[in-house]
Amino acid sequence: MTSHIKYAMNQNVDLTTFDNELELYKIKSINPSCNLVIRIRCDAVETQCPLGIKYGCDPVTEAPVLLTLARDLDLSIVGVSFHVGSGCNEPVAFRRAIAAASDVFTFAEQLGFINMYLLNIGGGYPGNKDTCLDKIADIVNDALDEWFPASSGVTVMAEPGRYFAASAFTLATRIHSMKKRSTIDEHMMYFINDGVYGSFNSILYDHSIVVPKPLNDYPMGKTSPCSIWGPTCDGLDQVIDQVNLPRMKMGDWIIFEDMGAYTIPVASTFNGFPLPKVFAVANRGIWHKLKNLMPFSEDHFTTVPIVATIKMVRSESSDDDTWEENDVEYNTRHYPCLHMKNMFSVPEA
Ligand SMILES: Cc1ncc(COP(=O)(O)O)c(C=O)c1O
Incomplete structure (x- = not known):
């Protein structure tokens, strides 16, 4: 928006991205000396969230036109950016995008933009515990060696989002009600205290x-079909439609890992259900290392184990369901000692 461009200018931000003509005219009229990065479109075939449907110009048909206009407007182009799509499942898309960016660099330099120094390879990197960056990293490094070697002098930056955030948070939910789906099968419906209007909007x-893990160990090993539902009035508020879990009871906790990306920031308090409380958990050693380095106070952290955290939340809540101390046993196998990358968000019990 125009106001954003003005605000950024007043904050001395002198680098921004564009992908269409109107933005170029706006920048020309508000902050003509701003350095510009052209965002090109290069979509991975398989992504969790495609972004190219909204942002990025075609590198072959549109980028040359935009760069020519930028030159005619006497604007400063300094680089190229792309985002192959969030949660990219096609690593080779990065190779295509870097090759396309190289062509745009060449065209821009031929037009007379002599300060082309920046390549922004965006986000899209996976962040769940069972994922790995290696394949993408190999492909990116090979492509950079081919089209943007160190000798090119180009600075390469990335904007990882879910890579940092996803595995940093574990969500702990609690069963507040349950019923059999019908009289003809054994399918249980479990109702928990967070749903698609809360953290699970990510669904x-x-x-x-999302993958449910009961917090307790259920030694009998017997599982049965069930579904998991959020707390609101809406039938859409279903977290999982079919999964096999041990037979659980009121008050049992269900844990969901990898809940750090695109969850709470988008959540609402629809129907009056509060957002989960977020606790940062660290062992004392980590805490002692961090506390003088970062802008955190002791209030931001708990140094007690997760189960103690749950119990603390429980004791703060006004819920008076029956609560058995033995319901929750701290299990170091599942929840190893925690550091900054293991935060824990707990909805109101
Ligand atoms: C411009 C830009 N950069 C980076 C990101 C982070 O993406 P991801 O979480 O897929 O790494 C986003 C997410 O929408 C984005 O729009």
């Missing part, structure tokens, strides 16, 4: 697949 907006 709708981020197309995420």
Whole structure:
């Protein structure tokens, strides 16, 4: 928006991205000396969330036109950016995008933009615990060696989002009600205290697949079919439609890992259900290292184990369901000692 461009200018921000003519005219009229990065479109075939449908110009048909206009407007182009799509499942898309960016660099330099120094390879990197960056890293490094070697002098930057955030948070939910789906099968419906209007909005907006893990050990090993539902009035508020879990009871906790990306920031308090409380958990050693380095106070952290954290939340809540101390046992196998990358968000019990 125009006001954003003005605000950024007043904050001495002198680098921004564009992908269409109107933005160029706006920048020309508000902050003509701003350095510009052209965002090109290069979509991975498989992504959790495609972004190219909204942003990025075609590198072959549109970028040359935009760069020519920028030159005619006497604007300063300094680089190229792309985002292959969030949650990219096609690593080779990065190779295509870097090759396309190289062509745009060449065209821009031929037009007379002599300060082309920046390549922004965006986000899209996976962040769940069972994912790995290596394949993408190999492809990116090979492509950079080919089209943007160190000798090119080009600065390469990335904007990882879910890579940092996803595995940093574990969500702990609690069963507040349950019923059999019908009289003819054993399918149980479990109702928990967070749903698609809360943290699990990521199921709708981020197309995420969430995996429930009961907090307790259920030694009998017997599982039965069930579904998991959020707390609101809406039938859409379903977290999982079919999964096999041990037979659980009121008050049991269900844990969901990898809940750090695109969850709470998008959540609402629809129907009056509060957002989860977020606790940062660290062992004392980590805490002692961090506390003088970062802008955190002791209030931001708990140094007690997760189960103690749950119990603390429980004791703060006004819920008076029956609560058995033995319901929750701290299990170091599942929840190793925690550091900054293991935060824990707990909805109101
Ligand atoms: C411009 C830009 N950069 C980076 C990101 C982070 O993406 P991701 O979480 O896929 O790494 C986004 C997310 O939408 C974005 O729009």
